[in-house]
Amino acid sequence: MSHISSLYLFSKETDAVETVRGFKFQELKTLETWVLNKVNGVEEVIYCDYEEDIxxxxxxxxxxxxxxxxxxxxxxxxxxxxxxxxxxxxxFMLFIKGDYPL
Structure with missing residues (x-):
């Protein structure tokens, strides 16, 4: 029988650090897009992590x-x-969804 120090409850290989890092990168790219739009006078509504990353x-x-x-x-x-x-x-699913005219 293994010792209690060998017990790993809810232990599995995860990439949580990479996921958080990716989301922070996505947030920074969204902010960059917003700033560029303001500087260039582009009027867009920008969503982060809705339908797509941006x-x-x-x-x-x-x-x-x-x-x-x-x-x-x-x-x-x-x-x-x-x-x-x-x-x-x-x-592809967003493309065929038809909610956004081309």
Missing amino acids: FQRDLSEFKATFRQFKLYSSKKFSFSSLEVKKAIAHF
Whole structure:
């Protein structure tokens, strides 16, 4: 029988640090977009972590922009990775959703 010091309740391999780092990067990119819009006089509504990582709407032009960010500090980029496949599938679902005129 193992000693109590070997007990790992709720222990599993997680990438919580990478997830938080990715979300902070997303927040900074959203802030950067907002500042650039203000400087350049662009009137858009900007959403962070809604529909996509950054979702921009220009209601006067009926324009919607979706941006997805991935922060890979410890992994090599690959189109066959689960994260990239999920991002492409999510974008496709937004594209066919039809809520945003082209």
